[in-house]
Amino acid sequence: MSLSLKINGQPVQVDVSPDTPLLWVLREHLDLKGPKFGCGVGSCGACTVIMNGNAMRSCITPVIAAVNMEVTTIEGLSEDGNHPLQVAWRELDVPQCGYCQAGQIMSAAALLQHTPRPTDEQINDAMNGNLCRCGTYVRIRAAIHKAADQANTAHSG
Numbered sequence: 753m754s755l756s757l758k759i760n761g762q763p764v765q766v767d768v769s770p771d772t773p774l775l776w777v778l779r780e781h782l783d784l785k786g787p788k789f790g791c792g793v794g795s796c797g798a799c800t801v802i803m804n805g806n807a808m809r810s811c812i813t814p815v816i817a818a819v820n821m822e823v824t825t826i827e828g829l830s831e832d833g834n835h836p837l838q839v840a841w842r843e844l845d846v847p848q849c850g851y852c853q854a855g856q857i858m859s860a861a862a863l864l865q866h867t868p869r870p871t872d873e874q875i876n877d878a879m880n881g882n883l884c885r886c887g888t889y890v891r892i893r894a895a896i897h898k899a900a901d902q903a904n905t906a907h908s909g
Contacts, residue, residue: 757818759784760828770816774808775799777815778825786826786854790883797882800855801825807862807878826854829861836899837861844895848886856882860896869900 754767759782766781778784778801787810790798794809801810802824803817829835837857840846847853856879863870863878870878875893884892 755819759823771814773811774813774815774818775810784825784827797855798852800858802858802862805865807859836902840895840898844891846888846891846895848888852884856892868904
């Protein structure tokens with residue numbers, strides 16, 4: 753079945769079964785390798801993308817659910833890798849192995865879209881379910897605060 757999607761601001765056509773997980777469409781049909789396969793049941797967050805402003809687990813989201821939606825992967829967050837979250841991630845040396853980081857950043861980006869100045873509790877709630885085997889949670893929270901400060905300073909100045 754041919755489906756029309758909008759991925760990272762670009763219209764695309766894919767010929768897949770409507771129940772195919774969005775993750776596999778992104779990775780195998782559109783060659784977007786940022787979203788990772790981790791658990792396959794929506795529990796680890798490595799596959800997180802943003803759909804219409806909300807963090808979604810693409811491994812359990814059927815591609816048909818993405819029709820008429822705006823889907824953003826880590827590749828579409830910024831053309832040059834300079835989204836405030838990406839800058840803060842680098843400045844604070846957040847990644848260790850890096851496997852979970854695209855999903856972490858996408859969950860954080862969805863949070864900042866809805867809550868420009870999140871508290872620690874709001875960050876913890878939004879990031880709950882994004883697992884990091886390396887345990888970089890303290891740096892992740894610090895990077896989200898830093899990105900929020902940078903984004904809010906840029907918008908107010």
